[in-house]
Amino acid sequence: MTRTNRREFLKAAAAGAALLPLPAIAQGAGARVVVVGGGFGGATCARFIKRIDPRINVTLVEANRTFIACPYSNTVIAGLRDLAAQQFGYDKLATDQVAVQFSPATGIDPQRRTVTLGNGTEHAYDRLVLSPGIDIRWSALPGYTETAAERMPHAWRAGEQTLLLRRQLEAMEDGGTVVISAPANPFRCPPGPYERASLIAYYLKTKKPKSKLIILDAKDAFSKQRLFENAWKALYPNLEWVSLSKGGKVTSVDVGAMTLVTDFDRHKADVANVIPPQKGGRIADIAAVADRTGWCPIDPASFESKLQPNIHVIGDASIAGAMPKSAFSANAQAKVCAAAVAKLVAGSTPDEPRLINTCYSLVAPDYGISIEGVYRPADGQIKEVEGTAGVSPLDAPNATRALEATFANDWFKTITTEVFG
Amino acid sequence: MNATRIVGIAAFALILAGHASAAELADAPPGALSCSGCHSTAPAVDTAVPRLIGRNSADIVAAMQAFKTGQPPSTVMERIAKGFSEDEVKAIAAWYGAQKD
Numbered sequence: 001m002t003r004t005n006r007r008e009f010l011k012a013a014a015a016g017a018a019l020l021p022l023p024a025i026a027q028g029a030g031a032r033v034v035v036v037g038g039g040f041g042g043a044t045c046a047r048f049i050k051r052i053d054p055r056i057n058v059t060l061v062e063a064n065r066t067f068i069a070c071p072y073s074n075t076v077i078a079g080l081r082d083l084a085a086q087q088f089g090y091d092k093l094a095t096d097q098v099a100v101q102f103s104p105a106t107g108i109d110p111q112r113r114t115v116t117l118g119n120g121t122e123h124a125y126d127r128l129v130l131s132p133g134i135d136i137r138w139s140a141l142p143g144y145t146e147t148a149a150e151r152m153p154h155a156w157r158a159g160e161q162t163l164l165l166r167r168q169l170e171a172m173e174d175g176g177t178v179v180i181s182a183p184a185n186p187f188r189c190p191p192g193p194y195e196r197a198s199l200i201a202y203y204l205k206t207k208k209p210k211s212k213l214i215i216l217d218a219k220d221a222f223s224k225q226r227l228f229e230n231a232w233k234a235l236y237p238n239l240e241w242v243s244l245s246k247g248g249k250v251t252s253v254d255v256g257a258m259t260l261v262t263d264f265d266r267h268k269a270d271v272a273n274v275i276p277p278q279k280g281g282r283i284a285d286i287a288a289v290a291d292r293t294g295w296c297p298i299d300p301a302s303f304e305s306k307l308q309p310n311i312h313v314i315g316d317a318s319i320a321g322a323m324p325k326s327a328f329s330a331n332a333q334a335k336v337c338a339a340a341v342a343k344l345v346a347g348s349t350p351d352e353p354r355l356i357n358t359c360y361s362l363v364a365p366d367y368g369i370s371i372e373g374v375y376r377p378a379d380g381q382i383k384e385v386e387g388t389a390g391v392s393p394l395d396a397p398n399a400t401r402a403l404e405a406t407f408a409n410d411w412f413k414t415i416t417t418e419v420f421g
Numbered sequence: 422m423n424a425t426r427i428v429g430i431a432a433f434a435l436i437l438a439g440h441a442s443a444a445e446l447a448d449a450p451p452g453a454l455s456c457s458g459c460h461s462t463a464p465a466v467d468t469a470v471p472r473l474i475g476r477n478s479a480d481i482v483a484a485m486q487a488f489k490t491g492q493p494p495s496t497v498m499e500r501i502a503k504g505f506s507e508d509e510v511k512a513i514a515a516w517y518g519a520q521k522d
Contacts, residue, residue, distance in 0.1 A: 048446065048454075051442065051443060051446050052443055052446045052447050053443060053447065054443055328458050331458055332454070332455040332458060335454035335455070336454070339446075339447070339449070339454070342447065351451060352451060353451055353452075354451040354452030354455070354504070354505070354509070355452070355455055356452065356455035356456070356458065356501060356504070358458065358459060358497050358501075370496060370497050372497045372500060372501060373500070373504075374452070374500075374501055374503075374504025374505070376451075385503075385504040387500070387503050388500045388501065388503050388504040389500070390500045392496065400496065403469075403496065404496055406469055407459075407469065407470065407496065407497075410459070410468035410469055410470050411458070411459050411470075413461075413466055413467075413468060414457075414458065414459055414460070414461040414463075414466050414468060414470065415458055415459075417461060417463045417465070417466050418457055418458070418461070418462065418463065421463060421465075421466075
């Protein structure tokens with residue numbers, strides 16, 4: 001629809017609305033929304049915009065036909081699950097009348113409000129939602145390049161990297177040393193490095209008990225820390241965590257020597273998992289919605305960019321205040337953003353939202369721990385509702401840990417069904 | 422102009438006919454859509470976490486009040502319940518209670 005035609009259409013819709021109730025919804029008819037990125041944020045947002053107002057034309061832009069989920073992928077690395085259980089397609093989005101374009105977004109023109117794709121097509125939008133996830137900052141850790149990642153996998157975007165790390169662990173001799181490098185904040189999935197360390201330690205304990213695991217950390221504190229540390233003490237005596245103040249920060253990697261370098265030491269690894277510094281996905285730079293931190297400042301009620309009007313950013317790429325970069329957060333943000341976009345294209349004001357995050361980590365297959373919080377906009381940011389953020393009790397019985405491991409699995413089934421099912 | 426108006430009315434009629442859930446979704450009270458991250462809206466998902474759709478809203482309100490007090494003990498719900506006032510819980514409970522599969 002051309003711009004002129006659209007204006008006429010909106011006028012006609014408004015005229016029609018005079019005869020019918022719900023004029024605000026009638027105004028939204030024919031609006032065009034493009035969503036870039038088909039993960040937990042983008043796929044959710046596209047579907048919910050369409051469900052909230054079926055007359056909005058929604059296009060989802062995604063480079064890959066198969067989505068590979070990061071949550072639970074640490075169980076794949078530890079040999080507890082097949083990668084196939086992490087894979088999802090987009091067929092159900094098409095039946096929801098979301099138009100899916102399998103091509104990378106290569107250009108965004110905020111003035112003309114268009115998105116250009118790698119397949120050469122151009123898509124005009126009234127509102128654009130970006131949910132690009134993360135990109136690796138390849139230059140940030142000296143020596144850690146895309147080539148280096150073939151030898152020292154990051155496995156922080158699930159797929160071939162996940163399988164590579166698993167194969168390396170399987171090929172390692174009993175008695176070997178696994179080294180994990182954990183980055184400074186902020187990064188995708190704050191408890192993720194420690195869940196991964198736990199499950200690799202579980203694999204080593206059950207399959208290669210003479211081996212050891214060292215976490216070199218660029219931080220002195222991390223998510224669910226005391227819960228992880230208590231569990232490690234009880235379950236994994238061969239797991240060592242080296243904090244920032246104990247010299248844990250990796251300052252460079254030497255791939256040829258399979259060595260991770262810190263200010264005080266050189267750590268030779270048989271298997272090295274480098275979780276590198278990150279930033280919002282590349283399209284955030286192209287759209288000029290990322291600030292100097294590499295992440296995207298947003299309005300806490302609508303997730304509209306503070307740098308570009310009519311563009312919204314959700315999920316890991318956004319600066320969502322107190323909300324962690326998790327799949328649960330991205331999904332919750334996507335639904336708030338969908339409701340806000342539906343209101344905005346209809347000419348009304350988004351409601352003040354309330355958001356929840358719940359994140360489970362597995363310390364062992366039958367040992368789950370959780371963190372959660374409730375969030376709301378305050379002072380232009382997303383803040384925790386006081387007294388709601390917290391973690392599993394430190395002194396819970398085994399039955400509680402087993403129950404939370406069940407809930408972790410339940411969560412994965414529920415959320416992937418909502419997003420892709 | 423007439424033709425476009427007819428398109429507009431037809432689209433509107435489509436909503437009345439087949440998409441009642443659209444109006445429900447548009448009216449979701451703050452926080453309600455976050456719940457479905459764990460409490461499935463899809464009947465096919467079999468989990469230990471109870472579904473909220475179609476559940477008696479008074480039961481949801483009573484459960485949330487109980488969670489806030491810590492009795493019976495819960496995992497994450499005690500703190501999540503504290504994030505919502507009684508009126509907010511009532512709105513969410515009424516919204517889920519009014520929906521059907």
